[in-house]
Amino acid sequence: MLRAYAICVYIFLYLPISLIVFFSFNAGKYAMSWEGFSVFWYGKAFSNPLIMGALKTSVIIALSTAILSAIIGTLTALGLERTKGWVRITFDALIYIAIMVPGIVIGISTLIAFVSLFDVVNPWLTPTLGIKLQMGTWAVIAAHVLFNIAVVALLVRARLQGMDRSLVDASEDLYATPLGTFRQVVLPLLAPSILAGFLLAFTFSFEDFIIAYFVSGPDTTLPIYIFSSIRRGVTPEINAVGSVVLLTSFVLLILAQAVLRRGEKTARA
Amino acid sequence: MTETRRPKLVTALLLAPAGVFFVFLLLVPLAVVLLFSFGERAPAGGYVPAFTLQNYMDLPARGKAFFNTLTLAPLGTLLTAIFAFPMAYFLAVKTSPKRRVAMLILVMAPFWTSQLLRYYAWMIILGNKGLPSWLAVVGITDVRIINTPWAVLIGAVYGFLPLMVPPIYVSLEKLDKRLLEASADLGATPTRTFFQVTLPLALPGVATGSMLVFILLMGDYILPQFLGGGKVFFIGNALVDLFLQSRNWPFGAAVSVALVAIMFVTIFFYMRFVLSKTDTRRAALV
Numbered sequence: 001m002l003r004a005y006a007i008c009v010y011i012f013l014y015l016p017i018s019l020i021v022f023f024s025f026n027a028g029k030y031a032m033s034w035e036g037f038s039v040f041w042y043g044k045a046f047s048n049p050l051i052m053g054a055l056k057t058s059v060i061i062a063l064s065t066a067i068l069s070a071i072i073g074t075l076t077a078l079g080l081e082r083t084k085g086w087v088r089i090t091f092d093a094l095i096y097i098a099i100m101v102p103g104i105v106i107g108i109s110t111l112i113a114f115v116s117l118f119d120v121v122n123p124w125l126t127p128t129l130g131i132k133l134q135m136g137t138w139a140v141i142a143a144h145v146l147f148n149i150a151v152v153a154l155l156v157r158a159r160l161q162g163m164d165r166s167l168v169d170a171s172e173d174l175y176a177t178p179l180g181t182f183r184q185v186v187l188p189l190l191a192p193s194i195l196a197g198f199l200l201a202f203t204f205s206f207e208d209f210i211i212a213y214f215v216s217g218p219d220t221t222l223p224i225y226i227f228s229s230i231r232r233g234v235t236p237e238i239n240a241v242g243s244v245v246l247l248t249s250f251v252l253l254i255l256a257q258a259v260l261r262r263g264e265k266t267a268r269a
Numbered sequence: 270m271t272e273t274r275r276p277k278l279v280t281a282l283l284l285a286p287a288g289v290f291f292v293f294l295l296l297v298p299l300a301v302v303l304l305f306s307f308g309e310r311a312p313a314g315g316y317v318p319a320f321t322l323q324n325y326m327d328l329p330a331r332g333k334a335f336f337n338t339l340t341l342a343p344l345g346t347l348l349t350a351i352f353a354f355p356m357a358y359f360l361a362v363k364t365s366p367k368r369r370v371a372m373l374i375l376v377m378a379p380f381w382t383s384q385l386l387r388y389y390a391w392m393i394i395l396g397n398k399g400l401p402s403w404l405a406v407v408g409i410t411d412v413r414i415i416n417t418p419w420a421v422l423i424g425a426v427y428g429f430l431p432l433m434v435p436p437i438y439v440s441l442e443k444l445d446k447r448l449l450e451a452s453a454d455l456g457a458t459p460t461r462t463f464f465q466v467t468l469p470l471a472l473p474g475v476a477t478g479s480m481l482v483f484i485l486l487m488g489d490y491i492l493p494q495f496l497g498g499g500k501v502f503f504i505g506n507a508l509v510d511l512f513l514q515s516r517n518w519p520f521g522a523a524v525s526v527a528l529v530a531i532m533f534v535t536i537f538f539y540m541r542f543v544l545s546k547t548d549t550r551r552a553a554l555v
Contacts, residue, residue, distance in 0.1 A: 002359045009356050012427065013379050016390030072286045079283030082276065091284065094291040100536065101299070102488020104505050105525050108512055109298030112305060112522070116316070146294040149287050203381050210490050210505070214512065226385050230392075230495075242386040253381040257374050 017246060024239035041236040042244075051241055054225040058206055061137055061221060065144040066202035072145065073152025073201075074194050078186075080153070081160055098150040107214030110143045111135065114215075135217030143215055144205040151204075152197035159193040192259050199256035203249050299529075305522035314516025324523035331524060334507040337493070339531070341418060341501070342486040345425030346479050349433045352426050353478065354471075357437035361444075373438060380431035388424060388495040395420050395496065416498035424496040425486060432485070433478040440474030441467075476543040480536065487532050504528050 024042070028035030045051055080091055118133045125131045167189070171181040209223035216224065222245065229238050309319040328335070360373055379387065392415065393399055401412040414420050444467065452462040486492075490505035497503075504524060511521030 002355060002363055005355050006359045009352075009430070010375065013376065013430065016387055016394060016427070017379060017382065019390050019393070020386055072290065075283045076287040079280050079287075082280045082283070087284070091287070091291075094287075094295065098291065098295055100484055100532065101295070101529060102484070102505070102532070104488050104490055104508055105302070105529055106295075106298075108508060108521065108525055109302045110294060111512070112316070112518060113298035113301040116301065142290075142294055146290050149290055153287070207381070207383055209385055213509070223383070223385055226383070230385065230389050238386075242383060246382045246386065249382045250378055253378050254374060257370075257377075261370065 020239050021243045021246065024236055024243040026236050026239075029235065041240040045237045045240040048237065050220075051222075051225060051237070054220045054222045055241075057137060057219055058222040061140050061144065061212075062202045062206035064141045065148060065205035066198045068141070068145045069148035069152050069201040070194050070198040073149045073197055074156050074190065076149060076153040077156035077160055080157060095150040095153055098147055099154075103147070103208065103210045104214075106143055106147065107211040110139060110211075111214045114139060135215050136219045137216065139215040139217065140208075140212045140219075140221065141205075143211045144201070144208060148197070148201035148204060151200060152194070155193045155197045155200075156190055159190055163189055192262060196256045196260040199252050199259070203252050203256075206245075207249065302522045302525050305519050306526045308519040308522075310517050310519050314518070316518045316522075324520045325527075327520060328523060328527060331504075331507045334502055334504045334524075335527070337418075337497075337501055338487060338503045338505075338528075341421055341425070341503070342483060342489075345422055345429070345486050346483045348422060349426050349429045349482050350437075350475055350479050353430050353433035353437055354475070356430070357434045357441055357471075357474070358467075360434070361438050361441035362446075369442075373435060376434045377431045380428070384428065384491050385495075387428070388491055391420075391424055391427065392495045395423065415496065416500040418497075418501050420496040421493055421501050424492045425482075428492060429482040429485065432481055436478040436481070437471060437474040440471045444470050472543070472546060476539075480539065483539075484532065484536070487528065 023034075025037050025039065026034055027038035027040060076091070076095075080088055083091075114135060122132055125133065163186075167185050168181055171185045172178075176184065207223065209221075209227055212221045212224055213227070222241070226238055226242065229235070305316050306324055307320050307322070309317045309321060309323075311317045356376065360369055360376070364372060395414040397413075397415065400414060404410070404412050414423075448466055448470070449462055452466045453459070457465065488505055489503055490509060493501055493503040493506055497506075499506075504527075507524055508521055508528075511517050511524060
């Protein structure tokens with residue numbers, strides 16, 4: 001009974017995804033009527049400068065977000081280990097607020113705060129320095145980093161709390177400098193959770209539509225491109241790009257999980 | 270002096286970058302939204318400083334969006350929990366420990382793939398050329414699913430099942446199987462064991478999963494946009510309209526403030542309720 005239910009759940013979860021991959025190999029022009037096998041749309045998608053440009057923007061955003069969030073999130077977790085009292089309570093509250101405020105509100109607040117700021121500073125900057133500040137890729141990265149700092153900090157802190165204190169004590173007893181202890185003992189132990197956080201941040205940032213929709217200004221990310229082509233009526237071109245994207249995020253997720261699991265095992269050993 | 274001051278300096282330096290982000294990309298922007306919500310709309314769209322409560326008085330104009338969100342988000346969360354529970358139970362209790370993790374990852378994976386594409390696929394499946402036309406073949410005609418609350422609920426279960434299963438799985442996996450045996454030995458029927466032993470012990474997992482799903486559903490835009498098709502719209506859709514189409518920033522700001530306020534109040538009471546039901550104080554969010 002339960003087994004049959006589980007099989008149904010897997011079908012339910014994977015049927016829509018398979019449909020997209022299946023129709024990406026469709027020779028015909030219409031998204032959902034099969035006219036024979038072809039990789040024509042893959043070639044078309046990868047020679048479309050708009051799609052490739054959007055893909056490049058998305059990769060830049062996701063990579064920057066992942067690197068910055070992994071570093072800042074880890075520093076935050078390490079910093080919070082050293083604090084008590086109101087600093088800690090404040091940061092804990094900020095971390096949970098960053099996670100709980102809906103992405104759409106993060107997008108909106110970032111948009112109106114920065115646009116208002118630019119309205120004030122641009123009349124000064126443009127005539128004197130020839131600079132015109134505007135929304136764009138940088139704003140998407142900034143808003144994504146905000147959310148993912150919170151995620152990485154939580155992941156790394158969970159790992160720090162599970163860490164064996166005696167290792168650090170031993171290192172200190174053996175006259176290692178604090179930096180030496182950090183590099184040779186703490187960092188290797190934290191590495192799996194930092195890497196998992198990096199991969200989660202990359203995936204989040206690469207998939208995000210709603211924040212980018214508000215703050216990307218004239219720049220187009222891949223999800224924004226996909227959204228507007230779904231509105232126009234999709235060609236199998238989008239199915240082809242989608243299949244590649246699905247496969248990439250699938251691989252990244254499994255990688256993140258494998259890293260996290262392996263980390264747990266070494267922590268216990 | 271320096272002995273105590275240096276570690277403090279290190280701590281401050283460690284926390285500074287995150288502090289900068291929290292202040293300039295979270296607190297200040299949220300304060301700006303709050304400020305704008307008391308302002309007036311500029312004739313060409315945008316914001317003019319003012320102090321008025323008019324935007325809040327106008328909230329009922331978007332009452333439909335609030336009503337849809339506040340009924341379908343909790344309902345969607347509940348349905349997701351109901352469908353996720355047997356799946357989590359199957360993975361935690363009925364699957365061999367060796368295959369468990371791989372099968373769990375397989376459940377989670379879809380959540381981390383493009384939300385746009387997955388809901389687009391459902392748009393086709395539930396659309397008039399999809400399921401309704403297949404049903405027509407077997408004689409069931411005049412079924413409309415797309416652009417109804419049902420489509421949004423199906424989408425909610427589909428979209429958030431991958432997020433709901435893991436926390437329930439974790440709490441069920443920790444459950445001591447001997448308790449179930451004890452319950453059976455004492456003559457309880459399987460149903461009674463389920464309601465009096467299994468379910469209460471799995472409640473923390475159900476609570477964590479439900480909160481995650483509820484937070485995401487409340488602020489969703491893509492799901493109602495694709496499967497509600499402008500007929501069943503959420504607060505998220507109203508916000509996109511107000512900020513990007515009609516450019517009524519002050520009113521949009523008031524709607525945002527209302528959304529965040531409702532979420533925080535709901536979560537606060539929900540947590541209190543859950544904590545009173547379970548004495549295990551675990552609220553693992555990620």
